[in-house]
Structure formats: C-alpha cells, structure tokens
Amino acid sequence: MMNKKILYSIAIGIVIVVVFAALKLNSNIDQATVNQTGAISISLTTDPAVLRSGQATLIIDVKDTEGKPVDNAKVSVDINMTSMNMGTQQGEATAQGSGKYAAAARFTMLGPWRITTKVTMPNGSIENKSFTVNVQ
Numbered sequence: 001m002m003n004k005k006i007l008y009s010i011a012i013g014i015v016i017v018v019v020f021a022a023l024k025l026n027s028n029i030d031q032a033t034v035n036q037t038g039a040i041s042i043s044l045t046t047d048p049a050v051l052r053s054g055q056a057t058l059i060i061d062v063k064d065t066e067g068k069p070v071d072n073a074k075v076s077v078d079i080n081m082t083s084m085n086m087g088t089q090q091g092e093a094t095a096q097g098s099g100k101y102a103a104a105a106r107f108t109m110l111g112p113w114r115i116t117t118k119v120t121m122p123n124g125s126i127e128n129k130s131f132t133v134n135v136q
Contacts, residue, residue, distance in 0.1 A: 040064055042117055042129040046105075051135045053107055060093055060101045060117055069099025074120040077103045082112045082132065093117075107135040 040062055047057040058077060062070040075093035080086065086108060093101035107113060116130045 040070060040119065040121065040127050041067075042119055042127060044115060044117070044129075044131045044133075046133060051107060051133055053110060053135060056105045056107060058093070058103045058105050058115060059096070060103070060119075062099045062101065062119055070119075070121065071095065071097065071099060072122045073101070075101040075103070076118045077105070078116045078118075079105050080114055081109060082114050084109065084111070110135050 043061045045059045045061070047059060058079075060075050060077070062073055062075065064070050072095075077089075077091050077093060079089040079091075089105065091103045091105075093103035096102050105115070111134070113133050113135060114130055115133060116128065119127045119129075121127070
C-alpha cells in the first residue's frame, strides 16, 4: 500500500513538472525581451504573436535611454534555428515610424529560433540584442 502511494506521488510530481515545462515552452518570446545597456533598449514582438511554421513579421522597437522612440536607425536581423543548422536568414528591417522597424522572417521548422538584431544608431553607435522565439 505504501509503495502505491509513493509511486502515485512521484507520478503526480512528474505531471506537474511536464505541465510547467510545456507552459514555459509555449511562451513565444523570452521574458527578457528588452536590452538595457545604458544606450538604448531593444524589444521584439512578432506578427502573428504565436509563431507557426511559415512567414511572419518581426517588429523591433528601439528606444533611447529616456524611453523615446529612435527613428533613423539602421536595423538588421539574423535568424537561425538553435537546435538544428537550417542556415542563417539575414535581412534589413524597414522603418515603420515611432521607433518601430519590421523585418520578414520565414520559419521552416517547429522549435526554438534565435533572432539577433543589430541596431546602428543615427550617431553611428551599434547595439546588438538576441531573442529566442518558439515556433509551434
């Protein structure tokens, strides 16, 4: 009787761990999506918000140290899968106004992908930020 209770408790514990791990994986973008380096902040959102295999739009938001949108920056992206070598997609983001820049992405497989942004500020300084997204 005691062995069944122990096995039951272990099974419940495993189920709880699996559920929390699945919830964490369903989080589309890492919790730390903002880079505060003392110069600027860079954040990333995607359209659609929940990524699926296929086309998507990456929206990079660039703000200065005072939280004001930065226009006239040059923003580029490198996109690659972290669990398998699928090659690297590279592209330039286009200005959308109010410190937002958009770039096209194509996710060819399910799983984790790394998006690395390079922001060249109007004054020539450069900031990089990487994000991990999960394609479901």
